[in-house]
Amino acid sequence: MTSRRGAITWPENKKGNGVIAYIFRRLWQMIPTLAGVVLLIFFLFNWVGGDPALVLAGKITNPEQIANIRRQLGVDEPYWYQLWVFVKQIVTFDFGRSWATNEEVSHIFLTRLGPTLTIMLPVLVLETVIGVVLAIGVAYVNGTVTDRMIMMICTVAMSISFLVYIIVAQYLFGFRLGWFPVQGWSESYWRNVTTFAPLPIMLAVFVGLAPVLRLYRSFFLDEINHDYVRTARSKGLAEKIVMLKHVLRNALIPILTNIGIALPGIFIGSFLMETFFSIPGIGREILVAVNRSDFPVIKAATVYLAMITMFINLLVDVMYKVVDPRVTLK
Amino acid sequence: MPRFRFVSSLSIVAGLALPLLLGPGVSVPALAGTPADSVVASGKANAPDPAKVLRYAFEVAETSFDPQRISDVYSGIVNNAMFDAPLRYDYLARPAKLIPNTLAALPTVSPDGLTYTFHLRQGIFFDNHEVFGGKKRELVAEDYVYTIKRLFDPKLSAPLLAEVEGYLLGSDEYATMARKANKLDYDAPLAGLHSLDRYTFQIRLTKPMPNFIYNFADCRVACAVAREVVEHYKEDFGAHPVGTGAYRLAFWKRSSKMVFEPNPNYREEYFQGEPAADDPDGQAILKRLQGRRLPMVGRFEVDVIEELQPRWLAFLNQEHELLWRLPEEYATQAVPNNQLAPNLKKRDLRMEQVPALDLTFMYFNIEDPIVGGYTPDKIALRRAVSLGYKTLDEIRIIRKNQAIPAHAPYPPGVAGYDPNFRTSANEYSPAKAKALLDMYGYLDRDGDGYREMPDGSPLVLKFNSTPNARDKQIDELFTRSMNEIGLKLAVRKAKWPDLLKESNAGKLMMWQLGSSAASPDANDWLTSLYGPNAGFKGNRARFKLEAYDRAYEKAQRLPDSPERTALYQEMAKLMVAYAPWKINTHRIHTDMWYPYVIGFRRPLVQTQSWWRFVDIDLQARRDYLAGK
Numbered sequence: 012m013t014s015r016r017g018a019i020t021w022p023e024n025k026k027g028n029g030v031i032a033y034i035f036r037r038l039w040q041m042i043p044t045l046a047g048v049v050l051l052i053f054f055l056f057n058w059v060g061g062d063p064a065l066v067l068a069g070k071i072t073n074p075e076q077i078a079n080i081r082r083q084l085g086v087d088e089p090y091w092y093q094l095w096v097f098v099k100q101i102v103t104f105d106f107g108r109s110w111a112t113n114e115e116v117s118h119i120f121l122t123r124l125g126p127t128l129t130i131m132l133p134v135l136v137l138e139t140v141i142g143v144v145l146a147i148g149v150a151y152v153n154g155t156v157t158d159r160m161i162m163m164i165c166t167v168a169m170s171i172s173f174l175v176y177i178i179v180a181q182y183l184f185g186f187r188l189g190w191f192p193v194q195g196w197s198e199s200y201w202r203n204v205t206t207f208a209p210l211p212i213m214l215a216v217f218v219g220l221a222p223v224l225r226l227y228r229s230f231f232l233d234e235i236n237h238d239y240v241r242t243a244r245s246k247g248l249a250e251k252i253v254m255l256k257h258v259l260r261n262a263l264i265p266i267l268t269n270i271g272i273a274l275p276g277i278f279i280g281s282f283l284m285e286t287f288f289s290i291p292g293i294g295r296e297i298l299v300a301v302n303r304s305d306f307p308v309i310k311a312a313t314v315y316l317a318m319i320t321m322f323i324n325l326l327v328d329v330m331y332k333v334v335d336p337r338v339t340l341k
Numbered sequence: 342m343p344r345f346r347f348v349s350s351l352s353i354v355a356g357l358a359l360p361l362l363l364g365p366g367v368s369v370p371a372l373a374g375t376p377a378d379s380v381v382a383s384g385k386a387n388a389p390d391p392a393k394v395l396r397y398a399f400e401v402a403e404t405s406f407d408p409q410r411i412s413d414v415y416s417g418i419v420n421n422a423m424f425d426a427p428l429r430y431d432y433l434a435r436p437a438k439l440i441p442n443t444l445a446a447l448p449t450v451s452p453d454g455l456t457y458t459f460h461l462r463q464g465i466f467f468d469n470h471e472v473f474g475g476k477k478r479e480l481v482a483e484d485y486v487y488t489i490k491r492l493f494d495p496k497l498s499a500p501l502l503a504e505v506e507g508y509l510l511g512s513d514e515y516a517t518m519a520r521k522a523n524k525l526d527y528d529a530p531l532a533g534l535h536s537l538d539r540y541t542f543q544i545r546l547t548k549p550m551p552n553f554i555y556n557f558a559d560c561r562v563a564c565a566v567a568r569e570v571v572e573h574y575k576e577d578f579g580a581h582p583v584g585t586g587a588y589r590l591a592f593w594k595r596s597s598k599m600v601f602e603p604n605p606n607y608r609e610e611y612f613q614g615e616p617a618a619d620d621p622d623g624q625a626i627l628k629r630l631q632g633r634r635l636p637m638v639g640r641f642e643v644d645v646i647e648e649l650q651p652r653w654l655a656f657l658n659q660e661h662e663l664l665w666r667l668p669e670e671y672a673t674q675a676v677p678n679n680q681l682a683p684n685l686k687k688r689d690l691r692m693e694q695v696p697a698l699d700l701t702f703m704y705f706n707i708e709d710p711i712v713g714g715y716t717p718d719k720i721a722l723r724r725a726v727s728l729g730y731k732t733l734d735e736i737r738i739i740r741k742n743q744a745i746p747a748h749a750p751y752p753p754g755v756a757g758y759d760p761n762f763r764t765s766a767n768e769y770s771p772a773k774a775k776a777l778l779d780m781y782g783y784l785d786r787d788g789d790g791y792r793e794m795p796d797g798s799p800l801v802l803k804f805n806s807t808p809n810a811r812d813k814q815i816d817e818l819f820t821r822s823m824n825e826i827g828l829k830l831a832v833r834k835a836k837w838p839d840l841l842k843e844s845n846a847g848k849l850m851m852w853q854l855g856s857s858a859a860s861p862d863a864n865d866w867l868t869s870l871y872g873p874n875a876g877f878k879g880n881r882a883r884f885k886l887e888a889y890d891r892a893y894e895k896a897q898r899l900p901d902s903p904e905r906t907a908l909y910q911e912m913a914k915l916m917v918a919y920a921p922w923k924i925n926t927h928r929i930h931t932d933m934w935y936p937y938v939i940g941f942r943r944p945l946v947q948t949q950s951w952w953r954f955v956d957i958d959l960q961a962r963r964d965y966l967a968g969k
Contacts, residue, residue, distance in 0.1 A: 062838055062842060063838075065838040065841045065842050065845075067498065067500075068500070073503065073877045073878065074877060075516070075520060076498070076502060076503065078520075079495050079498060079520055080498045082495070082523065083495065083496060083498050108576065111404055112404050112405055112579070112595065112596075113405060113407075113410065113576060113577075113579050114579075114580065114595060119595075122594075122595070178650055181650060181651060181654065182650070182654065185654060185658065186654045186657065186658055189658070192655075192658070192660055193651050193654040193655045193658050193660060194644070194646060194651040194654075194655055194660070195598075195644065195655075195660065196594065196597055196598060197598075198592050198594075198600075286647055286648055287648050287650070287651055288651070289597060289598075289644055289645065289646050289651065290597075291594045291595070291596065291597030291598070295596070295597075296596065299402055299596055299647075304838065
């Protein structure tokens with residue numbers, strides 16, 4: 012049997028070696044993928060991105076100053092050399108310094124990761140747990156008025172822009188009702204968790220729940236209609252056992268796939284939330300970097316995201332085996 | 342603090358994030374070094390009350406705390422609070438008045454106007470830092486020499502190098518030497534800059550230029566840094582500011598939050614100012630605060646909030662005491678007809694509107710074959726464009742009345758501005774525009790509704806703008822305005838750096854720009870039409886007119902005087918007559934604050950320091966919060 016993704020087929024009779032060989036093969040395959048990403052970024056920045064020296068030089072300058080800035084940034088070097096420097100940066104994880112602020116790029120990401128995860132990790136966990144629980148319940152009452160009402164609400168909720176939710180929630184809960192501060196972030200971790208994070212978390216979970224609920228419901232409905240469910244019911248198994256033991260377990264593979272797709276996003280954050288709620292996370296930093304044409308930061312973010320995505324895909328593929336022992340190794 | 346009744350269960354759930362993993366990344370305390378106990382103790386005797394907290398927001402993130410590395414307004418504001426330039430502008434004087442900051446008196450100028458001598462006040466100290474070895478480090482003349490030399494360091498790519506290069510004696514050679522070696526030998530002499538003794542330094546200029554003195558009030562040029570600290574932190578100096586200013590950095594989350602506390606070594610300084618006799622607000626501030634020891638506020642907290650709504654709501658929610666520059670988008674509800682809205686008046690909020698020292702204008706490339714040139718027909722075309730543009734609509738619809746029409750190529754409040762001086766630069770008269778075009782042969786010959794060139798060739802005005810919402814509105818207004826007088830306009834969208842590059846190369850026909858003052862003098866704008874500055878040095882219109890250049894050169898050699906003002910007006914009239922620019926507006930800055938913030942007044946030059954001149958009235962604050 013192959014997984015829904017169809018990407019993993021491990022040798023059946025050499026379990027341990029098969030997994031390791033598979034992991035090595037996938038790691039090896041990452042190199043050309045990453046090379047493609049690197050070339051694409053390099054091409055875009057050098058031929059589409061404009062001259063960074065002009066951005067940094069300001070309005071009034073002279074050719075000598077612009078030449079000097081190019082020299083300091085290293086963009087006056089031949090393309091092959093700039094590409095070599097970029098590759099070295101990826102290998103050493105040292106992307107140099109921000110062109111706009113002179114801060115080390117690695118420091119930027121390390122210090123922004125905390126706030127981003129403070130928001131995004133609870134969002135992912137809550138969204139998944141609440142989504143799975145609600146979806147299994149809605150799937151169980153499939154075809155009823157409750158099911159149709161919930162689906163209708165989800166459809167309406169999904170058709171409204173996230174920006175509208177943010178603006179309304181900030182106005183209502185932050186300003187009008189005064190339940191939370193309108194925005195902010197502090198030096199204290201616990202103050203952030205207890206004061207500043209709840210509104211963005213609540214909002215992101217609420218907004219993310221509608222599509223997740225619809226998707227997970229469809230996964231459960233797929234499973235509920237399978238023969239093994241009818242067999243289990245005909246054997247007289249309690250509905251609770253049928254749903255929680257058989258259906259849930261089988262639906263976990265596509266759910267895991269969906270989580271795998273969403274997982275890299277928690278490291279990048281939501282730039283809208285971070286910007287509106289003044290959360291000093293990675294998403295906001297990337298937005299600021301784009302506005303400032305701060306290429307070292309943008310390059311690093313793109314490469315990091317590509318690597319995280321590849322590693323999480325690999326992790327999810329390996330997790331299939333853990334979740335569903337029927338995934339065969341061949 | 343505002344009323345937060347947060348949902349406790351959510352807080353617990355939010356705690357799912359691992360503190361151990363996240364803790365180090367959440368905050369980056371950046372205290373400026375290790376305080377020497379004895380020094381701190383002596384400083385604390387006069388420390389402001391820490392309960393006096395003033396919070397407000399920047400709309401754009403700071404870039405660096407290295408004064409010579411930055412060019413933006415917001416970094417300038419915070420650097421001005423932490424570092425000291427030799428001169429500053431009187432906090433209350435309008436128009437701006439230069440006064441000593443770290444100097445004992447204004448610099449003395451030699452009779453030929455070429456040599457300036459600066460005498461420092463003694464007993465000004467940097468904030469404590471371990472690199473000073475536990476001793477108080479005094480500000481000395483050599484610090485200013487080192488600071489200004491930093492502008493020439495190629496590694497720094499100082500944005501304001503152009504302000505001194507070529508003007509200080511020997512600076513061209515000094516800059517060339519540094520660029521060639523790709524490093525600066527700080528110990529190499531610079532002929533036009535040296536210290537005479539521990540508290541005296543001197544500059545020598547290549548030509549008399551009274552306006553050069555303004556550079557010594559500009560933090561980005563002349564805020565003193567200590568060489569030991571710069572060499573200690575090297576590339577990271579911009580994250581570890583150590584200055585002589587009233588405040589020091591206590592907490593910093595880059596691009597998000599900055600907290601400042603009083604510098605324990607700050608000199609003994611008392612509130613004083615010279616408001617004009619007909620300036621009741623300034624007089625009231627002086628009366629209230631005169632003689633108070635500075636600084637008065639115990640803690641400044643600055644949040645960086647790029648979005649308009651949270652910035653506005655955070656102020657209304659009393660999460661901030663001050664709203665620095667009301668977003669124009671909220672002007673209709675907060676200051677309808679430029680009056681404080683009744684609901685805000687009821688809350689006893691304070692509001693001040695001041696025209697910014699800036700100018701929005703559109704330039705024509707005088708070397709362009711369609712709109713360029715000095716012949717009457719070309720001038721008529723540019724004048725017609727100017728007469729046909731609805732500046733008042735731009736102010737009313739696009740800028741929500743947060744701007745005033747410009748009558749001269751420099752704004753109110755600068756030296757050389759005369760409120761009684763009026764030009765026809767902002768006259769709106771489509772009838773005159775059409776008549777001018779008809780008179781010079783710009784007629785619609787093919788009946789398509791658009792005029793052609795006098796020789797019958799196509800006439801398309803190519804207007805350039807960046808792809809943002811404001812520019813899109815201006816594009817539409819401009820297109821509509823031109824169509825009404827029969828001119829065809831093609832709008833080209835491009836990114837700012839690309840437009841800048843093309844503008845430098847003289848390839849743009851027309852482009853609208855905004856320009857803010859670095860100093861309170863009309864010269865800041867007039868220099869951008871001086872012939873030798875064509876291209877890279879700011880004269881994007883590439884306007885070259887002998888009469889203008891002559892007047893400019895003469896004015897350059899004069900201090901602020903009626904004679905110089907007359908020359909400025911002569912240049913303004915030439916600008917209107919030849920129309921290399923279509924001047925549009927001066928933007929208005931609207932600030933708001935709660936009644937317990939005492940003494941706030943927006944500085945004329947935006948980057949100037951105002952933090953140490955304001956106070957928080959704690960009793961008034963308690964009363965206000967209690968609803969009394």
